[in-house]
Amino acid sequence: MEYSNPRAERRTPRAAPPHAEQPATAAAEASSAAHAPAWRRRIGPWLGCGAFLAVLGPGLVVMLADTEVGSIITAAQSGVQWGYRLLLLQLLLMPVLYVVQELTVRLAIFTGKGHGELIRSTFGPGWAWVSVSGLGIATLGALLAEFSGVAGVGELYGVPRALSLSLAAALLLVVVLTGSYRRVERVAIALGLFELAFFVVAYEAHPHAAQLARGLLQVPLHDRRYDYLVAANIGAVIMPWMIFYQQSAVADKKLRARHYRYARWDTALGAVVTQLVMAAVLIAAAATIGRYDGHASLNSVGDITRVLVPVLGAPVGRFVFGLGTIGAAMVAAIVVSLASAWGFGEVTGYRHSLEHHPLEAPWFYGIYALAVIGGAVTVGLVPDLVALNIGVEVMNALMLPVVLGFLVLLAFRALPAEHRLRGVYAWVVVAAAMLTAGLGVYGGLSGVSLF
Numbered sequence: 498m499e500y501s502n503p504r505a506e507r508r509t510p511r512a513a514p515p516h517a518e519q520p521a522t523a524a525a526e527a528s529s530a531a532h533a534p535a536w537r538r539r540i541g542p543w544l545g546c547g548a549f550l551a552v553l554g555p556g557l558v559v560m561l562a563d564t565e566v567g568s569i570i571t572a573a574q575s576g577v578q579w580g581y582r583l584l585l586l587q588l589l590l591m592p593v594l595y596v597v598q599e600l601t602v603r604l605a606i607f608t609g610k611g612h613g614e615l616i617r618s619t620f621g622p623g624w625a626w627v628s629v630s631g632l633g634i635a636t637l638g639a640l641l642a643e644f645s646g647v648a649g650v651g652e653l654y655g656v657p658r659a660l661s662l663s664l665a666a667a668l669l670l671v672v673v674l675t676g677s678y679r680r681v682e683r684v685a686i687a688l689g690l691f692e693l694a695f696f697v698v699a700y701e702a703h704p705h706a707a708q709l710a711r712g713l714l715q716v717p718l719h720d721r722r723y724d725y726l727v728a729a730n731i732g733a734v735i736m737p738w739m740i741f742y743q744q745s746a747v748a749d750k751k752l753r754a755r756h757y758r759y760a761r762w763d764t765a766l767g768a769v770v771t772q773l774v775m776a777a778v779l780i781a782a783a784a785t786i787g788r789y790d791g792h793a794s795l796n797s798v799g800d801i802t803r804v805l806v807p808v809l810g811a812p813v814g815r816f817v818f819g820l821g822t823i824g825a826a827m828v829a830a831i832v833v834s835l836a837s838a839w840g841f842g843e844v845t846g847y848r849h850s851l852e853h854h855p856l857e858a859p860w861f862y863g864i865y866a867l868a869v870i871g872g873a874v875t876v877g878l879v880p881d882l883v884a885l886n887i888g889v890e891v892m893n894a895l896m897l898p899v900v901l902g903f904l905v906l907l908a909f910r911a912l913p914a915e916h917r918l919r920g921v922y923a924w925v926v927v928a929a930a931m932l933t934a935g936l937g938v939y940g941g942l943s944g945v946s947l948f
Contacts, residue, residue, distance in 0.1 A: 552759035553766075554682045555746035556598065558832060559739050560767025561689030563594075564774045565639060565829030566646030566798065568733035569695075569822060571890050572775045573801050575726050576782030581704075581712025582723070583730060584783075587776045590734045595768040596929050597901065600908050601740055602760045605747035607916045612744040613843030616903055619911045625844045628737075628903055631896050635737040636837040638889035639829065640872030646826040648876055649798035650819040658877055666873040669830055673865055678749050678851040685831050691824025692774050694817045698805075699777035701813045702784035709780070725891065728940025731933060732894030733775070738836035740904055745839035749850050785809060798822050834868040894937030901930040 575583040601612065608615055613632075617625035644662055651661030672684050717723045743764075752760055782801070785808040798819070805814035835851075838861050842849025848858035855862040905927060908918045918926055 548756075549759045549762055552752060552756045553763050554679075554686065555743050555750060555752075556602070556760065556764035556767040557770070558682060558685045558689065558767075558828065559598065559743045559746070560594075560764075560771040561686070561692060561825075562742070562829040562832035563734065563736070563739060563767075563771045564692055564825050565643055565833075566822060566826050567639065567642035567889050568775060569646075569778050569825060570642075570797070570801070571726070571729045571733045572778040573782040573786070575730060576779040576784075577787045579712075579717075579723060579726065580783045580787050581709045581780070582715045582717065583726060584709070584776055584779055585713045585716070586727060586730055587772050587779060590731070591768050591772045593929050593933050594734055594772065595765050596926055597735055597904065597933075598739065598743055598764050598768065599761055600904050600926070601744035602747055602752075602757070602764055603916060604904075604907055604911065605744045606752050606754060606757050606760065607912055609748055610744075611748050611839055611843045611849070612741045612904075612907075613840040615744075615843075615907055615911050617844055619907060620903075622844070624903075628899070629840045629844045631899055632737045632741055632837060632840045635893055635896065636833050636868060637872075638892060639736070639738060639833045640868060641876060642889055643826040643830040643833070644872045644876040646798050646822050650822050650826075652799060653802055653815055653819055662873040662877050665827065665830070666869050669827070669834070669869045670866060672831065673835070673851070674855055674862060676851070678746075681831065681835075681851055682746075682750075685828045688824050688831075689828035692821050692828075694821035694824070695774050695777040695781070697817050698809070698813055698821070699781040699784075701809050701817075702781040704780050704784040712783070724940040726940075728894040728937050729890040730775075731897070731937040731940065732890035732892065734772070735897060735900070735933065736893045737896060737900045738833050738840075740900060741840045742832050742836035745836070745843070745849075749839075749852070781805075830869065830872070834865045834872075837868050838862070838864040891941045895941045897934040897937045901934050905930050 572587075604615060605611070610618065613625055613629050616628050644665065647665045648658045648661050651658065673681055676684070718727075747760060786801075786804045802815050802818055805818060808814065839849050841864055842858075842861050845860075847860040849861045850858065853861065905918075908926070909923075912918075
């Protein structure tokens with residue numbers, strides 16, 4: 498019997514190669530706008546808003562996933578140990594995060610390829626395997642953190658780990674195995690928006706404005722403990738799986754040159770939101786736990802909640818914080834697992850698109866399922882892996898030279914000539930990548946007393 502794929506029947510014809518469609522010049526756009534009918538000029542802003550909403554997704558989703566469980570614990574520990582002294586770093590990382598992730602958008606739109614596929618075609622299969630091996634390590638660490646967070650929130654309400662982990666894994670499998678790219682994207686955004694609960698926690702913590710302002714100006718860079726958390730925060734912001742995910746997601750969504758401007762807005766919005774969430778967690782921890790116990794060790798969501806509840810009460814300290822954590826963990830688990838499936842698919846050449854039915858792309862969906870089930874089972878069998886959360890972020894920071902190196906080199910070598918980095922912006926990108934990678938590595942190595 499011939500297999501019929503309903504998802505394939507809904508599929509739209511494949512768009513022309515991205516090189517065939519180039520963005521209009523500024524002069525052409527101005528001329529078109531000048532000769533447009535009056536009614537079109539009046540509704541132009543609304544049309545632009547609609548176009549942005551259609552493109553919105555890859556940047557926002559990957560940024561919401563960026564504020565995952567390990568990042569939340571890192572931000573909380575930063576606030577407890579150093580008050581508001583690491584708050585400025587969260588704000589400074591906004592433009593750095595945008596610059597890095599914007600390159601993935603540019604590469605996907607103007608080459609039509611995911612990150613692993615582009616490395617393979619530009620530098621060869623050997624370097625592609627080096628890159629995807631780092632992705633595999635980062636994926637493992639991230640998934641352990643996400644499922645640890647889910648189990649931790651469940652335990653706050655007496656839910657056995659086996660049950661909470663099974664429900665989370667089942668939801669993650671159902672969402673991806675039964676949905677198209679757009680459906681998965683919508684579910685991921687819905688889950689990620691639960692992270693807005695952290696703003697409620699920060700507000701209820703009632704931070705002292707004068708102390709917050711003083712903390713912004715105090716930067717004890719020569720303290721090894723501070724340097725270690727600097728590295729952890731940098732590693733919590735730029736991770737290998739983020740680069741793989743956004744470039745592959747933009748390619749899978751089939752965004753083209755005409756979508757480039759809106760895709761950049763999507764990335765900018767996500768960069769601001771994720772760093773404000775990190776800032777909110779840091780502020781909440783500094784204003785509560787840090788005020789009463791600056792030496793508290795926070796290795797898990799349960800640790801944070803146990804010290805928040807006496808100060809903020811159970812509704813905010815347990816329920817609202819737990820809600821934000823669940824949202825962060827679930828959206829990150831989707832993104833991390835998909836990034837791994839896309840990355841290995843692009844390097845090996847097997848089918849790797851959410852627009853394929855599972856029977857058409859068994860390796861792609863198999864890698865995704867293996868990542869989800871493997872992560873849940875590991876956390877269920879070895880429950881004290883939560884202590885690795887901050888260490889995972891430091892590991893991400895130590896991998897930044899390779900991750901950012903590939904990304905910047907691709908921007909110079911793989912893009913069509915008219916879209917390559919050039920001029921002042923090229924120097925800004927290179928400087929941001931080198932400074933971020935350098936600080937991450939220095940902070941990580943000095944934190945373990947190697948410097």
